[in-house]
Amino acid sequence: MTSATATIVTQNAPAELARAIEGSQQRAKRKKTKWSALTVALQVLSLVVALGMWEWAAASGSINTLFFSQPSAIGTFAIANAEGLWNDTLATLRATVFGFAIGSVAGVAVAFFITSIPLLDRVLQPWISVLMSIPRVALAPLFLLWFGITETSKVALAVSIVFFMVLVSTAAGLKSVAPDLLALGKAFHASPWQRFRTILLPSCVPSIFAGLRLGVVTAILGVVSSEMVASSNGLGQRIVLYGQNFQSAGVFAVLALLAIITGVMTALVAWSERYLLRWQAM
CATH class of the missing domain: 1.20.5 (Single alpha-helices involved in coiled-coils or other helix-helix interfaces)
Structure with a gap:
């Protein structure tokens, strides 16, 4: 050559x-x-x-169709009761979205605040663990006592679940940020906001969304649980009503709606994660 x-x-x-x-x-x-x-x-x-x-x-x-119903009967029941199911779906969905949004924002904000002060983090960790261990369904009567049979009690229960899910997941992501990156930011005299925007936030995005994926599911569980305890509307209230009247087709129709809501909201969270990670890579 x-x-x-x-x-x-x-x-x-x-x-x-x-x-x-x-x-x-x-x-x-x-x-x-x-x-x-x-x-x-x-x-x-x-x-x-x-x-x-x-x-x-x-x-x-x-x-036995009395207990297990059948798909054709479930579809017929859903069509016959479409208006009532739709109204209660909106009630459950509205409480879920509010609870998920408030709990997520609060969880992320508190995680960033706590982890920025190591002493505060060490002091609060045992209390966070204790509060997380309390079964949330057991809090439903308390929220009903405090807020009455209103949408606020449902939102409060959802917030109490989502908040800790997102808090713990985000805090774990922040603690796993490479110390070298933080030292590099300080060496270049980056402001706290610059370190947050360019180092901390990009590094813990996967951890935040891991908490959000769990949070969106548990938010629905929290709202439905609250509705099953006491509520004037919502899909949880319908599950109790249909169950008491041995209307298994109605129970399965509501479960199908809840599965659809959960699937759609989980897919939206997953799409948001992919979009944000792709945007960061640009």
Whole structure:
């Protein structure tokens, strides 16, 4: 190989490497899309098969429809009671969103504040552990006593659950930030706000969203639990009502609605995480 040829090859190497990397990324993206589509198809198929087996078992008398109902009866019940179910879905969803939002913001803010003062963190850790260990359902009567049979009592119970989930998860993420990064920020005389924006927040985003994913599920559980104890509306109140009247189709209809709400809210949190991480990478 002559020196001129070697020079040309050397000059073209970066461009060829870039094309190779881009091609590899595109193949990986196509493969990921293919597997994602297959996963969704299998998930839908498994649901259809499960519902079909359930319907067959109910129609053949293999299961007692008084206790287990059947998909066709559940669908008929949901359509017949659509207006009432819709109104109660909105009531539960509204309390869940408020509780989740307030608990999440408060949890993140308190986590940043506590971890910024090591002594305060060490003092409060035992109390946080004690408060987390209290079953939240046991607090529902207290919230009802304090706030009455109102939406506030439902929101309060959801906040008490989400707050600690997000607090503990965010605090763990903050404590795992590399000390070298913090030392580097101080060496460059970065202000507390600059250290927060460029070091702390990006480093603990995954931990924050881990808490949010748990929080969105537990927020729904908290609201429904409060509604089951005492409420004038909401899906939890309907579960109790239908259960007391042996309307298993109604109970399963409400459970299906709760599953849909949980799935949608969890997907929104996951999408927000992907969007934020992609934005940070730009």
